[in-house]
Amino acid sequence: MFRVDRRLLVQFDWQLLGLAGCLIVAGLVTVSTLVPRLGARQLVALGIATVGAMVILAVDYRTLARWACWGYGFGLMVLLAVLLVGRSALGARRWIAVGPVSLQPSELFKLAFIGTLAVYLASRESSRPGWDRVIVPLALTLPAVALIVKQPDLGTALTLLPVAVALIIVGGARWRHLAMLAGCGLAVLPVFWFLLRDYQRERILVYIDPSRDPLGSAWNVIQAKITIGSGQLGGKGLFGGTQSRLAFLPERHTDFVFAAYAESWGFLGAAALLVVYALLVLRGFEVATTARDTLGTLLATGATVLLAAQALVNLGMVTGLLPVVGIPLPFVSYGGSALLTAVGAVALIANVRMRRFA
Amino acid sequence: MIRPRPASAIPRGRLRLLAVVLGLGFLVVGGQLAYLQILSGERLAALSDRNRLRLRPIAAPRGILFDRAGLPLADNRPAFTLVVVPREVPDLGALVDRLAALLQTPASELRDRLARVSADSPWPIRLSRGLTLEEVARIEEWRLELPGVTIEVEPQRAYPGVRFAAHVLGYVREASDQDLARSGLRRGDLVGQSGLERLHDEHLRGRDGGEQVEVDAYGRMIRILDRREPVPGAHMWTTIDRRIQQAVEDALGARAGAVVVMDPRNGDVLALTSHPAFPVERFSRPLDRETWLGLVQDPTRPLLNRAVQGLYPPGSLFKIVLAAAALQSQITTPFDRLPCPRQWVFGGRPYHNWEDHDRGALTLHEALQFSCNTYFYQLGLKLGPEKIVQMAEAFGLGRGTDSGLTGERGGLVPSPAWKREALKDKWHPGDTVSLSIGQGLITVTPLQMARMMAAVANGGTLWKPRLVTRVASADGRLVHEEAPRIQGRVEMAPVIFEFLREALGAVVAEGTGKQARVPGVSVGGKTGTAQTHEFKSDADRKRRDQDHAWFAGFAPLDEPQVVVVVFAERAGLGGQVAAPIAREVLKAVFLEKVARAELAR
DSSP: OOOOOHHHHHTOOHHHHHHHHHHHHHHHHHHHHHOHHHHHHHHHHHHHHHHHHHHHHHSOHHHHHHHHHHHHHHHHHHHHHHHHHOEEETTEEEEEEETTEEEOHHHHHHHHHHHHHHHHHHHTTTSOOOTHHHHHHHHHHHHHHHHHHTTTOHHHHHHHHHHHHHHHHHTTOOHHHHHHHHHHHHHHHHHHHHHSOHHHHHHHHHHHOGGGSTTTHHHHHHHHHHHHHHTTTTOSOTTOOHHHHTTOSTTTTTTTHHHHHHHHHHHHHHHHHHHHHHHHHHHHHHHHHHOSSHHHHHHHHHHHHHHHHHHHHHHHHHTTSSOOOOOOOTTTSSOHHHHHHHHHHHHHHHHHHHTSOO | OOOOOOGGGSOHHHHHHHHHHHHHHHHHHHHHHHIIIIISHHHHHHHHHTTOEEEEEEOOOOOOEEOTTSOEEEEEEEEEEEEEOGGGOSOHHHHHHHHHHHHTSOHHHHHHHHHTSOTTOOSOEEEEEEEOHHHHHHHHHTGGGOTTEEEEEEEEEEOSSSSTTHHHHOOEEEOOHHHHHHSSOOTTOEEEOSHHHHHTHHHHHOBOEEEEEEEOTTSOEEEEEEEEOOBOOOEEEESOOHHHHHHHHHHHTTSSEEEEEEOTTTOBEEEEEEESOOOTGGGGSOOOHHHHHHHHHOTTOTTOOTTTTOOBOOGGGGHHHHHHHHHHTTSOOTTOOEEOOSEEEETTEEEEOSSSSOOOEEOHHHHHHHTOHHHHHHHHHHHOHHHHHHHHHHTTTTSOOOOOOTTOOOOBOOOHHHIIIIIOOOOOHHHHHHHHTTOTTOBBOHHHHHHHHHHHHHTSEEEOOBOEEEEEOTTSOEEEEOOOOEEEEOOOOHHHHHHHHHHHHHHHHHSTTGGGOBTTBOOEEEEEEEOOSOOOSHHHHHOOTTSEEEEEEEESSSSOOEEEEEEETTOOOIIIIIHHHHHHHHHHHTHHHHHHHHHHO
């Protein structure tokens, strides 16, 4: 059934694989030194992700994108199901149990979401750009965002928005329409704000900016800063990270894994990781530019922006530039579903590249 | 099949724009990394050296509860709290033993509080609250041998009296496991658990602040890195009058029971007490097992708020309902008479009046005045259960008052339909006879009686008992406001209300309620004595010391400003026990008038 053309193999993007591989190895090493037991589990997740990547690579992205539309509809239902029957952890319902494994459907949903928006925008490519190129993608985005926010998982919901905006821009919407939309959004926000009661506002503020809560997230952030800073230029070495090893740093193997990494490897290591991310993102855009058709361009753009946005929000949060919202660092943070999504996104980009002549 | 697209269709410019924006993002992160790791690296490395940061929670003062004149009912005063940071303690077990010895408390109690906390937690844990000065001195003396232990000054609830208004105010306690699951609370936070403290807990609580402090190797503070001021809790203005509340508690004295004082013009609860009460302040500190068991197993049930949770037969107070129903349905008029014999036989069973002599034929007015049971048995039978139940329900009996006080119960007005449903039994005429004098299965709360008496006094308006007028934050912003609210209206001709008020005036002036007379103020009211047991013999029938004593009244008669309901549990006759308590309360309410009248005399 999957008869893979040998010519495709020749076109495989080894550079992309190499960049993603660097990040995955950095993550595996960091997680394993912090919590060895979880390193092994992450390796298993990597195995599953590899199989998933093979499947994504083997199928033409045009077929994949069609499947994605079904995945989108199914995904919405699953998200609804998570709300109703999901397993809750740390006060949020994000996981759903499938046998012994807990899956986080909102993670995998991101790929189906990219596929659906890309299919729609590609289908409109020969028509005159009108309001439909803004409104329909938004209509596809907002229900999903609402369901994920309700879990509550503000972080994941927030990564869908930049992806949607990037796809609308690359999908050929008129700047005028985009500007008007942005204007409307900005105009509605303050009105909404004034309708709220004081304590509701306070709740939203704490939600957006938990550092208003001095002993909770503000502690995380200051500890993360100390952890990163104490790495200085050269780092404390693989097992020298006192901050992270002594558990001063909360969430040290998940959302704040970068702090532990930066403590061990110092500025040199941390900057190297940034460069790898930047190269990965540039490569993604190159693939988008050289794709054979608009669908390919859109898919590669979506996957690239997804990875870049997650990485930037996570890095911004860990280094104290952005408020704390729970987002993992793609490829590096511990977490099977997140790894699956990140690897899937890279496979999608590679898929588009492989078939740029075929 | 394959249509390569023209090069012009590729949105190169837009893709490049996105790449640039994202690339800039990575540059900014890189800049921040350089700032943290290279520019501030040394300082942060020093900090991480022996992580010399401490967290100091700053507890928000809980909102103050004021009485209607602005006097505090629940305030805060500074108190010493013993705090431990488990991570800084090399040997928690040894420390606990040491502290237990210094504080002279059982080590198991301290251990319990550390049980759910990880041994390397950086969070300060409150081990003990309300330390005495001697205890603080003892801890400070051993300071150097108690690493990780600090003493913080935190606001603690302070009350005017040990048990003052305990059941209205309620108590605060450290958040239980259920509380912690419910909302954004931390272990050790204080939460209102009953009464008014619970009703608006969310507003009263405020939000804790905190400090991140850099300390040296000896734990001395070098500087504050970050500080968030606590947001004090909102203050609450109640309808309670502290002076009247005090008078009510004095008047009830050591008797078990409840007293409610209400303004019949708007439903404001001026005073509400239930005795025995619990020591309010004691509750904000962790209770030990013995104290807890002592309170829960106490046969006098100090935790029961008798004013809203106690369900009692209303006894003769219920005759007001019968009189109203009879006049409204024109079963009788103020001019008709019915006999009031010593004993009245119905269904082969003798029913007795509480008096031993025959009073002859009485009008409704006189029957109320002398509280003649045998008269009301006959009147009840003439009315039938439906009309009685209808009127009782119109007056709000058997139905909660929505006062907001913890655990308020509804009570029961039994009807034929209810009996068929719940007990699978027929309604017997004997049931009607019992109901006619407020006996049998009917139960009400003292607060319900106050609401009903207020309706009698004000011409039929059923007010929701109001305890809180407003809640406003410390900087004056209104958080919650409560206007008087009408819950229902008893639709009856004004002359009937007039008749009832006049008859109740006669009860106090020259009937069973004489003991409630107050010089200088005209009082109306009704006494009640509710049987709590079956009479086995004639002699038994004369023993009334196991009965509940009731008095419900209002004053002044012509323009009622206040309703008083007194309930004394297993205390004897209403006229002899409850009426004098009401008199003392009314004397305090109308202090000036009483003084003037006594001077004139």
